[in-house]
Amino acid sequence: MKRAILTGATGYVGCHLVDALAHRSVEMVVVARPTTLADAREFIHSRGAATHIVDYARGGEVREAFRGCDIWFHLIGSIQRLRKDPFEWRHREVTARLVAAARKERVERVVFLTALGTSSRANNIYHRTKWEAEREVLQSGLAGALVRPSLIVGRSVGPRDSKLVMRYIRMMRERGRAVVLGHGSNRIQPIDVRDLVECMIKAAERENRNVAVYELGGPEPLAFREFVRRLGQAIGQHVPIRSLPLWLAALAARWYEWTREAPPVTREQVALCRVDNVCAPDSVERQFGFAARPLDESLATYRTERDGTK
Numbered sequence: 069m070k071r072a073i074l075t076g077a078t079g080y081v082g083c084h085l086v087d088a089l090a091h092r093s094v095e096m097v098v099v100a101r102p103t104t105l106a107d108a109r110e111f112i113h114s115r116g117a118a119t120h121i122v123d124y125a126r127g128g129e130v131r132e133a134f135r136g137c138d139i140w141f142h143l144i145g146s147i148q149r150l151r152k153d154p155f156e157w158r159h160r161e162v163t164a165r166l167v168a169a170a171r172k173e174r175v176e177r178v179v180f181l182t183a184l185g186t187s188s189r190a191n192n193i194y195h196r197t198k199w200e201a202e203r204e205v206l207q208s209g210l211a212g213a214l215v216r217p218s219l220i221v222g223r224s225v226g227p228r229d230s231k232l233v234m235r236y237i238r239m240m241r242e243r244g245r246a247v248v249l250g251h252g253s254n255r256i257q258p259i260d261v262r263d264l265v266e267c268m269i270k271a272a273e274r275e276n277r278n279v280a281v282y283e284l285g286g287p288e289p290l291a292f293r294e295f296v297r298r299l300g301q302a303i304g305q306h307v308p309i310r311s312l313p314l315w316l317a318a319l320a321a322r323w324y325e326w327t328r329e330a331p332p333v334t335r336e337q338v339a340l341c342r343v344d345n346v347c348a349p350d351s352v353e354r355q356f357g358f359a360a361r362p363l364d365e366s367l368a369t370y371r372t373e374r375d376g377t378k
């Protein structure tokens with residue numbers, strides 16, 4: 069791996085990946101948008117990566133950024149519902165455009181960060197459109213990997229963090245309580261961002277000629293409610309955890325989606341609470357040969373309060 073192109077690397081996971089690649093002296097070009105926040109651009113610059121600005125929404129040309137790269141890390145995606153940025157566009161269409169550019173510039177390998185639970189029959193549009201984006205990569209003729217993690221946690225570098233974790237930390241610190249959707253009995257399998265990035269780099273370095281699919285989670289599958297309790301414990305907030313009935317959450321989601329550009333509760337979040345998001349507990353060790361960090365070690369990174377995290 070000599071020169072990497074990264075798309076979607078201005079977010080939480082991306083900044084950790086940029087940092088890890090910089091430590092391995094990989095030359096990098098990061099594709100950002102005109103709207104990308106300045107702190108992310110500054111961070112990327114500080115790690116020696118070049119930035120290539122593309123306005124995807126206006127058909128901006130991205131092909132040049134792929135020139136001379138031997139690996140493409142594709143991280144674009146989000147569960148956030150935004151009226152101006154529909155899921156179909158963000159996941160399927162943007163991926164299709166990038167695949168075309170990669171093919172034209174003869175980039176042969178890709179590592180695509182998608183999500184555990186993608187399926188054409190998933191109960192939410194986030195997972196369905198992520199699945200469609202996966203098809204674009206699988207049918208492209210590129211070799212490499214699809215990496216499907218459960219919830220990603222922990223923070224060691226960069227100006228971004230997990231939006232979900234940040235929302236719960238704020239809720240607990242500012243309101244002295246936490247609210248889970250339903251009973252919070254849906255199971256998740258949080259994986260440390262540093263372990264995930266390590267797996268992505270190892271996947272990039274493999275020489276498989278197909279697209280390997282890796283489902284990844286940390287060593288401890290647990291109910292969402294228990295995750296919130298452990299997060300509270302890690303940051304010294306032993307607050308009560310209340311349940312919001314799913315029917316009420318679904319109603320609130322409809323209302324917020326109708327009235328707000330960036331709704332605080334969405335149909336996707338409600339749908340995700342109805343299903344487990346787990347895989348084998350030894351998924352990292354079995355597929356990548358190292359032991360994933362225990363959950364409490366990841367959560368310990370939230371002990372220090374940071375200002376201005378987005």
Ligand SMILES: NC(=O)c1ccc[n+]([C@@H]2O[C@H](COP(=O)([O-])OP(=O)(O)OC[C@H]3O[C@@H](n4cnc5c(N)ncnc54)[C@H](OP(=O)(O)O)[C@@H]3O)[C@@H](O)[C@H]2O)c1
Pocket residue numbers: 075076077078079080081082100101103104105108124143144145146147153157158162181182183184217218219220221228229230231
């Ligand atoms: N965080 C998790 O727990 C989790 C779990 C499973 C899977 N994933 C997947 O992992 C990937 C990275 O997640 P993250 O937590 O790092 O997300 P993030 O912090 O929200 O970063 C998202 C990245 O995607 C870019 N992006 C979003 N919409 C775009 C669009 N319409 N066109 C072009 N670029 C767009 C953002 O660019 P700007 O900086 O310009 O906004 C940013 O670089 C995502 O694909 C996500 O679905 C995350």
